[in-house]
Amino acid sequence: MVGMAEFSSHQLFFFFLLLALLPIATRGSESLLYQQCEKNFTQNDKLQENINNVLLDMVAKSSLQGYAISSYATNTCESVYGVTRCEPDMSVKECSSCITRAAQKIRTTCPDSAESRIWYDNCFLHYDTNNFIGKADKSYAVVWFSFYAAANPKAFEQALGELMGEVIAETAQGRKKFGYGENYANEIKLTVYGMAQCTRDLGERECNECLETGLEIMTDLCKDQVGCRLFGSSCAIRYEIYKFSSFTSTDDGAAAAPAPSPSIF
The missing domain is CATH 3.30.430.20 (Gnk2 domain, C-X8-C-X2-C motif)
Incomplete structure (x- = not known):
């Protein structure tokens, strides 16, 4: 059973899926859960360039450190801000692969959106022209x-x-x-x-x-x-009620060798 509903007491929208208690899927099999394309615009090459630069920066940073906090600004156009998040037991290489896939997908499906979010099973990417960095986004x-x-x-x-x-x-x-x-x-x-x-x-x-x-x-x-x-x-x-992650609270988060930064375009 799959559905969508508005949970008005929290002013949030939810996408519901039933999750059977199955063994953890192997990495590299990340599935797209949901995406949002908002604040559509037309004929703004500078904004497109800023979004592309933030996406490239997020992919590059994720391939080095397993997450990204990014922004890009020019004097002639709106600034763009972005973050990524990967499951904590993913290697940097796995995170890089997932974020690269998310960046490629979001540019294909939300080509003229000034704000986009995309959730995969093991990673998440978000960019916006409003500065949300450091603020708790509880909208979705x-x-x-x-x-x-x-x-x-x-x-x-x-x-x-x-x-x-x-x-x-x-x-x-x-x-x-x-x-x-x-x-x-x-x-x-x-x-x-x-x-x-x-x-x-x-x-x-x-x-x-x-x-x-x-x-x-x-x-x-x-x-x-x-x-x-x-x-x-x-x-x-x-x-x-089963151990779903190889991560433990004593992990120091030491990363493996950085993955090469792939192109997303």
């Missing part, structure tokens, strides 16, 4: 949820709440803006795994604000479900 989210409900919802909710409180705090306070953890619920003999991530342009307060809002949305939409993922513009959250 993509949500996946499991088919299965917890056998003991009260015990599961308690274990999940304890875990996600710790994971969100780790994410907001950390330099790399992600956290991962697990919590064993003895009453139901079940381990819950959780992850949270913010784009690296956010400060602690903004990241925490985004994640708390996201968790509230998940509590409403994924109530009692044993798996849920939220992909937002500024942050992402996930919990499952």
Whole structure:
């Protein structure tokens, strides 16, 4: 079942997909989840050039460091700002591949948009002529949820709440803006795994604000479900009853050798 609905209490739009509890897909099989093309314009070569420069910069930075915060300005045209985010257990090469694919896709499907967002399973890209850098964007989210409900919802909710409180705090306070953890619920003999991530342009307060809002949305939409993922513009959250990531909170995030910067045009 796939649908779209407006969640008016948060003034957010959601794209819902059911997520069966299956093994993690291999990297390189990233699927396009959703994209948005906004603020259309016509006959503005300078703006097109600025957007292209930001996209090229984001691809290049992502291939070096696994994420990007970018801006490009000229005296004769609007500035353009952009960020990328990759799943924390992706290598730099995998991140580069995913962001390159996102940049190529967004220029094909949103060729005359001054603001665009694109979500893949493992990465996200956003650019805009409004300066959103450092601000928590809570306007949009993509949500996946499991088919299965917890056998003991009260015990599961308690274990999940304890875990996600710790994971969100780790994410907001950390330099790399992600956290991962697990919590064993003895009453139901079940381990819950959780992850949270913010784009690296956010400060602690903004990241925490985004994640708390996201968790509230998940509590409403994924109530009692044993798996849920939220992909937002500024942050992402996930919990499952299986270990879905090779990342651990003790990882230092050391990157492999940088991937070459491919062309996106």
